[in-house]
Amino acid sequence: MTGVTLARVVKKYGDAQVIHGVDLHVGDGEFCVFVGPSGCGKSTLLRMVAGLEDTSGGSIRIGNRDVTHADPAERGVAMVFQTYALYPHMTVAENMGFGLKMTGHPKPEIDRKVAEASRILKLDDYLTRKPKALSGGQRQRVAIGRAIVRGPEVFLFDEPLSNLDAELRVEMRVEIARLHREIGATMIYVTHDQVEAMTLADKIVVLRAGRVEQVGAPLDLYDDPDNKFVAGFIGSPAMNFVAATVDGPGTVTAPGLTGHTPVSMRLPALGDVVILGLRPQHLMLAEGATHRVEMKEALGGVSYLHLSAQTGEKLVIESREVPRLQLGDRVGVSFDPAHLMAFDAKSELRLR
């Protein structure tokens, strides 16, 4: 059993604490994706698992072994870097076999393993080339191949696709998904691409400022976020947020929306402020003059209407047709209250 378990893991750089006691379990064979805003500690956490950064507190276990202070080499992990980190002076085959060679494996064994990895990744034609002579996608494949060859228990990826252009990114994404299905190892993957996270993950870990905000399957996070941060972070375009006041049992007034609205979740005390969240595709245009059209973005298949409420709050509406509206027109909005989410104004926790 080769899951990865972090317990109250802490990282400090001098006085600055960047990871604040993270608890996390990644199951055996699971594909786990770390997402979060830039600087939230995704890479740091991953590198701590790899052993490239010391752990300042807490413990890290891989399988049954406590590896908190183990050398990277002894953890049984392989890492794929954003920059690929291929050795430029070695051929593809040498790159892939280097780790084994250095740890004293016999040549025939190395050759066999390299051949196998190259078959999986369709690199057979490039084995004797130097990395310089490869395209970005091929390089990324070699980097993955280098990881595979060593047969690690855990794969770590740090934004492996962010240096590729959009088209290749899609292609390699499919490739990685296939790889995971094929070799079934535990994988931890850092990205800040929504689509990668949503499509690859078994489990997404949303991080903010060195803390875990929520852990769960992609659509669970989308449909059922625990707090405003996760709700706003997952999904594109982002969820609309408006302030509302509790004005009765099961009702709120949201001046930025349609005013008085019944809601189904448990609300705080009368007069308290809550934040309502509504995804752009759940908002519709309606009769009225409560909102002003600020911008219209027609992308062909879908259009976005940017509105501003009289409160100054901004809303985005997604629609399938191109609305026949001018900038500055006044419109109303409508929605199905079932789609509403509510968050506590202070703690930003979801009210259910």
Place this chain on the structure above:
Amino acid sequence: MTGVTLARVVKKYGDAQVIHGVDLHVGDGEFCVFVGPSGCGKSTLLRMVAGLEDTSGGSIRIGNRDVTHADPAERGVAMVFQTYALYPHMTVAENMGFGLKMTGHPKPEIDRKVAEASRILKLDDYLTRKPKALSGGQRQRVAIGRAIVRGPEVFLFDEPLSNLDAELRVEMRVEIARLHREIGATMIYVTHDQVEAMTLADKIVVLRAGRVEQVGAPLDLYDDPDNKFVAGFIGSPAMNFVAATVDGPGTVTAPGLTGHTPVSMRLPALGDVVILGLRPQHLMLAEGATHRVEMKEALGGVSYLHLSAQTGEKLVIESREVPRLQLGDRVGVSFDPAHLMAFDAKSELRLR
């Protein structure tokens, strides 16, 4: 009247011709966007308008003046670079005022204009900072401010937002749209971001390999492309293309789709091959087992299903719900023939 008119404009680098006689008129106050694949000559064309590249043939007029061989400084244009090209050793205010200083404007006038631009761009708090101390978005604003200050007749933008992260990009896009409304100058804008092109442009110019493929309003290009290239280039995810054979008057057979299909456009001779185009949102799942599910991407609000037909052709279906399908399942597809477009297989021109 300060439109920009290109007449049979040609650019050669030594023997290599990269712009092949482009004719184009950008009206006064118009927002014109150049799009096209990498290397098609967007930047080159823009830089020729700016005077940063010599024009090998043809003429360029700005307003009534022939500027084909004029100095960049004399053309009354301002340019915003992808890299911002701020002078790192000058403060924000100095950066913005530099052009006026070089053309010998008195200090009070410079100060006034800088103050005004900084007000428009909300840069007042940063005027004494050096570019290094600014965020990406702020830098981009300074670059735009530098352009505004000189009060040019024509603004040129070369992928101004491509170095920003996704969130900022959206914000700055809105900013640029507002700017255009506010100062109403002629603008030419290079990008390869679909959304920017669609949302900002009054007029999109699609370039391929140094030639203009089509010019028109964004939705016109989306709804009514002149050829397969434009159809495939505009819209995301891209249009699905399948091969079909003319098998009767007003009907074709597309084995990658549903087989025999009536179409409304004028077709070539019986037996000829045409290419059918259908946007992902116009394809629907249906009973059947003609297509295999290759991949499923659930992004929350929208899902994409990647199918492969028995012919090997790939199709992408966009749907609002998350389809309950497994990889490898077999499904059928359906569509409204009214949405079909057809293209000549050779010339790739649209058949109407």
Place this chain on the structure above:
Amino acid sequence: MSAYWKTNQRRLAPWLFLAPGLFMFMLYVIIPIFQSVFVSFQDWDGLGEARWIGVDNYVELMDDDAFYTSLKNNVIWLALYMLAVPAGLLIAIFLNQTIAGMRLYKSLFFFPFVISQVVVGLMFSWFYAPNFGLFYNLLEWLTGTGTAVLADDRFVTYGIIVAGLWPQIAYVMILYLTGLNNVAPDQVEAARLDGAKGWRMLWYVILPQLRPATFIAVVVTVIGALRSFDLVSIMTNGGPYGTSRVLSFYMYEQALSEYGYRMGYGAAIAVVLFAIMMIFISGFIWKMWRDETER
């Protein structure tokens, strides 16, 4: 043992890698600096016993005309050597074009830097030589009377400096050429749109970008000026009557030459030179420190 090595490998490795280089450097550079300071408080002819005399050497320096001559010459060197910076910049700008054979031209321009200062000194001695030297004749042709530059206390230092400038300009030129290569084209273009041309382009846009090159050019020029020994030694031996001495040469003369062998006094001169140089070294280190820590 191997367990210890395994766990502490990363902590020990840097010191093992550093050991040989650090040892050599300590032995031959760092420790001698302190030894020199120590020797400067002694009276020692290099043969017999050294005698501790405290600051006497420095007191004597205070009242030594030759020392002031050397110091003055060093200042002149420092000031005039700085001309290498603008001159190198001008040549670099002049050559920063692409025409056929430019690479070759650039390398030929760079030639003087590769040549030993001894050879440069001999070349310029020949150039200045009275009666038949190229420069002597040129001067004679222009003004009617030739001047033996290296025998005239008014000109000799300048004559040597010119010889020193020749390779130094070449050096600075190459620094600027590579600096110009790295000038951001987009800033130049932006400035062009802003209407900056010629000198103003150079002053407002190019020079600020060349700051790293300028910095290093100044540093190597300062060091070159203060270390100047070879040319003085080859071209004049400090003459005529000591007027072309510089500190580094005077130090050598006092410590090791035929009529010298005052090790302590020589060391004292070296310490003064070191103190002057330390001003510049500290500046350099300070800048590096800033660059390193702000990353």
Place this chain on the structure above:
Amino acid sequence: MFPRPITQLSAPSQTLYKIAVPVALFLWLLPLLGVALTSVRPASDLAQGNYFGLPSALAFENYATVFRNTPMLQYMLNSFWVTIPTVIGAITLSCMTGFALAIYRFPSNLIVFFMFVAGNFVPFQILMVPVRDLTLSLGMYNTWYGLALFHIAFQTGFCTLFMRNFIKALPFELIEAARVEGVAEWRIFWFIVIPLMRPAIAALSVLVFTFIWNDFFWATVLTNSAATQPVTAGLSSLNGQWIAQWHLVSAGSILAALPPVVMFFMMQKHFIAGLTLGAVK
């Protein structure tokens, strides 16, 4: 990019420029050309006052004379004896120190680094007295290895600055990737860093070669006989003998300048890379 590319100017100014460059070059190299010309001038020309005109004959025998009548050959060999071990030694040591300073984070890292840098810029006159004593007491005075050892130590300062910056600029992920793969530190040094440093090593070798070949001061301080003196010091003493024999002085000068010049031309690319890498960084 700056100044304006000449190709954008009018044809006459382009032509003017194409003429101006070689003319400037000629003036720039005038002393060198003069000496080169003198080195093949027969002694009789000098005696007759033909200092500037074309030589009446090409007297390559001047070079033969230099080799025959003076220990020039010995001097040049000595120079190689000093220079080559120095290049090898300084590069080897500095590869190691540079690696240690660039890759490892340890408390005194920057201090050690700055010590190398500062030592490198010290006026070397301050080292003269102690280094001479040290060499004397080691019994290495007036030997090529005594001189070479000092050069190795001193050049290590400069080379460390250079190497450290170069290695620092390598992607650190390469090291991390190797560490994750379980490669021992010295193997990382040997199998990954050294191969990647080849350009730096080449550049630095050329640079150190010219520095050492051209050194005069230390040659004067640490050697004194024809059997050990390198060519710079040798040339200086020959200069004392060749009074008024400018054709020989010139030939000797050209000979002494030749190896670094040849080196420069062969390794030009590395050389310039070296100067800028080492310096401008």
Place this chain on the structure above:
Amino acid sequence: QQRVLTFTTDNNDPAPKAAWEQLVADFEAENPDVDVQMNIMDREAYKTAIRNFLTSDPPDVANWYPANRMQPFVDAGLFLDISDVYADNDLNTQLASTLPIVTQDDKQWMVPYTYYQWGMYFNRTAYEQVDAAVPATWEEFLANCEKFKAAGIDCLTTGSSQLWPIAGIFDYLNLRTNGYEFHKALTNGEVPWTDDRVRATFAEWAKVLPYTTANHAAIDWQDAVPLIVQGKAANYVMGNFAVAAFKEGGMTDETLGFLPFPTINPDVPRAEEAPTDAVFIPAGAKNVDDAKKFMAFVARADVQTKLNTALGQLPVNAGATVGDDPFLQAGFEMLSTTPGGIAQFFDRDAPAEMAKVGMEGFQEFMVRPENLDAILDRLEKARARIYK
């Protein structure tokens, strides 16, 4: 098995080099079991190198200058006491004339092998050209200078870039103005440089400056030789070793003339300048026995005769014979009849440091006579420090 005797010397000019090679060959012929390895160094470099090789890697035999220049080495214990060689070979009598300058602490340290006179060499053709008579007094000499000047000929030439040639001029002016005893007192630091008698010497020097080659500070002594040879200059104050250079330039016994430096003050007895060169055994020599044999060999009358004939100089051994070269004969004649005394040379009689400062002062005076006061003050300051 041959024993090796290492011999380091600075005799690198062609003539002396050949002479010494011959001497070594003769020695080896007499002592077939000894192999002499001669290491020849550059003359100027030798003066600094000797310090180093004496401490680090001493040869068995080397050459150096006696008197003042010898003293610091003897003090530092770097020379081997060779009194036994003197005693065993009767050198105390044969080399009696130079005994004082090789003796320190009542022991002998060096074996002198040659000396040579200084004086005025001149171009007879030039004299004939301006119709000048060979001068005996300073007035006549200066009068001749007027004539030479009118003819565009430098009356006096020298090359001072290595400083020492002009020390010869000073010495002679001083010897002729103030006499030998004053010279000794001055070089021993017993007389202040600001003394009026010193000023008197410089006053005489000032008289000849207008007639001296202009760019002397830019050239070496060898560079000035062609000026004499070509008749562009008339007189040259030099040591006898220069005769070889004059003759190599094409002068003959007929065109080259020699005269003792002219009389300035007739009341002062004539004194001359004749530096002596010697060999010694370093304290660290490995083959002392053969080195002493070599010392004795060099001291022998017949050996000195042969060596000095080749060198074109004068032997020290009283039993040796002087070569029949007219200049040698003239010099020998001049020196053996000198009533005043024989000086070594300014830079050998004065301590090295003083010599350096002094010669720089002379050079500055020659270029900028108006600085005389400042120069003398400087020399006096140096004297106060150096002789303390």
